[in-house]
Amino acid sequence: MVLIDATPLQSEHRVRGVGSYLREVLRAGEELGMRPVYVASSWGAEESALPDFLPKERVLTAPRPHKPAQVYWIYNEFFLRYALLRTRPRVFFAPDFNGLVLNPFGRTVATLYDLTPFKLGDLGDPFSAGRWRSYARRLKRADHLLAISSSAGQDAVEILGIPPERVTVVPLAVDHRHFKLSVGKGRYAGAGRYLLHGGAFNPNKNQAGLLQAFARVAPHHPDLELHFFGPWAPEQLSWLVSERQRLGLGERVRHLGYIAAEDLPSLYGNAAAFVFPSLEEGFGLPVLEAMASGAPVVTSDCSSLPEAAGEAGLLVDPRDPEAIAAAIRRVLEEPGLAESLREKGYVQAARFTWEATARKTWEVLEGQGHGEGWVAQP
DSSP states (O other): OEEEEOGGGTSGGGGSHHHHHHHHHHHHHHHTTOOOEEEEEESSSOGGGSOTTSOGGGEEEEEOOOSSHHHHHHHHHHHHHHHHHHHOOSEEEEOSGGGOOOOTTSEEEEEEOOOHHHHHTOOOSHHHHHHHHHHHHHHHHSSEEEESSHHHHHHHHHHHOOOGGGEEEOOOOBOTTTSOOOTTOSTTTTSOSEEEEESOOOGGGOHHHHHHHHHHHGGGOTTOEEEEESOOOHHHHHHHHHHHHHTTOGGGEEEOOOOOGGGHHHHHHTSSEEEEOOSOOSSOHHHHHHHHHTOOEEEESSTTHHHHHTTSSEEEOTTOHHHHHHHHHHHHHSTTHHHHHHHHHHHHHHTOBHHHHHHHHHHHHTTOSTTTTOSOOO
């Protein structure tokens, strides 16, 4: 029996990348006929927070406190250990940072998203640093890792010293039923000319570098705006207001707030370019979502982003605002380039499907396909 931690579908991760990944992998797995048991703790005992495609008869649930965080983490681990004792699975799949406990009755397979704090040398405050180091120790003890990119897999080998045969690359994918070509369609079809950036506000996302690049582009394109979206805290929004004023950009830079899921393809597809100059990414899913929706993409030449973009995006040094600005200007000014990037991007995004991701995930959970393809391809 396979036991899967589905808690990210009920926690704050449900609206973030981890939740999207797990939801699509489990949906595709159920469609492929896989029949695991799921375990999930939630803010309350409500099972309605879980997707309808998870049969209730195969889900173990329990209420848990959400705050303070320390109590939540301790309780969550206690409940997962109880579920392992109750079900005694031959495989436990841990797709969440907070849910990586070792299975005493069989194999433990964990998803590795990234080791960004280790690579950027910033583990945060002492409490966060302790959690990251504990997580690294547990990754080393897991029987197998599913790395979401070759870059993440290589980091596991080089930073944590995990043998390559215990790492399998299983890339993320795009929901092609949702993200479709949307150029000239939807709510943002008449929104004027804008550059777009999406994601949480983190140092690795390099929003500051993008603002500096836009300040170089803006004088040449007076009708162009820069739009951000993603979960930003009030102090981060205040930072944006301060920076745009400091750079003389005024109201040409905006954070759009919450974007309904049904509007995302239109927001992506009608952008003059999706610009994603991250310093470090485990995969870079927004790049593929933008491509699937029809946006030309400018992104970084480091970490996992060349894997996601392939030859369909313009790759730049994310630490060089001049290089970012030059690539943006190429998309805006070079005849035929934007259309060429749109066409190549759509083909690139089509290569990544959740069915393929689910199939490879289940190969590893069933004990097949170990160690295949973890090395970054040229």
